[in-house]
Amino acid sequence: MVDQNDLKASLLDALGRRVRALRLEAGLSVKDFAALAALSPRFVHQLESGIGNISIAGLARASVALGRSLVELAPPLADDHSLRAEIWRLLADSGNEDLVEFQQWLRQRTGRTANARFIALIGLRGAGKSTVGPLLAKRLKTEFVEVDRWVEEAADMSLGEVFETHGEAYYRRLERESIQRLFGSSTGCVVATGGSVVSDAETWESIKRRCFTVWLHATPEEFMRRMRKQGDLRPMQGRPSAMEELKALLARREPLYAESKLKIHTTQKPPVAIVTQIVKAVAASKK
Structure with a gap:
């Protein structure tokens, strides 16, 4: 007969190690993860x-904070050594390419x-x-x-x-x-x-129909600072009124950007x- 205390200890130990591994993979500190x-x-x-x-309920909140499904947090x-347990382990150790290929195979079958x-x-x-995108894709395994x-x-x-x-x-x-x-x-x-995709009405409508759209917003001053930091001086070269032009461009596009499902103010906010x-907004939209 299985000792219930031993079983509980094994479950909590496996769960704890799994949560820690996923938290570290997501680049979250204990404090940030706890808050989320x-x-x-x-x-x-x-x-x-x-x-x-x-x-x-707490485990469900933890899964959302980690950008994972609930079943990924509870290892066997x-x-x-049952078939489903072994498959769980194989999936947990698989990379995105393998998961996509397996998904396609199952759907076809x-x-x-x-x-x-x-x-x-x-x-x-x-x-x-270009900074947030790869991190988000990694979190969502896509x-x-x-x-x-x-x-x-x-x-x-x-x-x-091209231009x-x-x-x-x-x-x-x-x-x-x-x-x-x-x-x-x-x-x-x-x-x-x-950045100008919203200027093409047909393409923008197609994106809004097919995608969960996220507007990454910042102040004109922040945009200019980031471009300088990246070594991209094209917006400023030979144009003393570059800042005013940037503000005017943002003002023209903001009504279209605002049609996105989610707006995030990125100034002084870490990518993680x-x-x-x-991740939390996307999860909420599925409910």
Whole structure:
């Protein structure tokens, strides 16, 4: 007969080690994780040490804070060698590419259609899309795609060369085709759009229909500071009124950006906190 105290201790130990591993993988401190999961830092320490007996509701909050499904937090016992336990371990150790391939195989075998889920990051250049995007994709175990990279590949030249050689209309066409190709070929991903994507009504409507849209917002001063820090001086070179032009551009686009499902003020907010905010909003939208 199984000793219930031993069973409880084994469960809590496995759960604690799993939560700690996922928290570290997400780049969250104990304090940040505790705040996001509505737990005390002391209890988080107890949980990760294998002595904190968390409720199902608390575990659900922890899973949202980590950007994981609830079942990912509760590993099978070490002496459980059942088929489903072994599959759980294999899935837990698999990378994104293996998981996507396995998902596609199962859907084909069972005849289930894919319910694609796209998260589109919207905002001006310097909003943080290229920083937040990969972190968010990693947290959600999905792919990260930058539309402008697809445009460059299609044109076989840099964005600057695309505009200089062929003009904005050509860029818009490649952008529209790239996004349509993405929606037609992917089972879901995190996608960073160009800052001007909202200027193309057809493309923007398509994105709003297919994606959970996130507007990464910052002040004009913050945008300019980030571009300088990245060594991108193009907006300022030979243009003494660059700041006023940037403010005017943001003012024109803000009403369109505001159509996004989620707006995040990114100024002085660490990327990990932004990722967690998006994960929680996406999870809430599924309820």
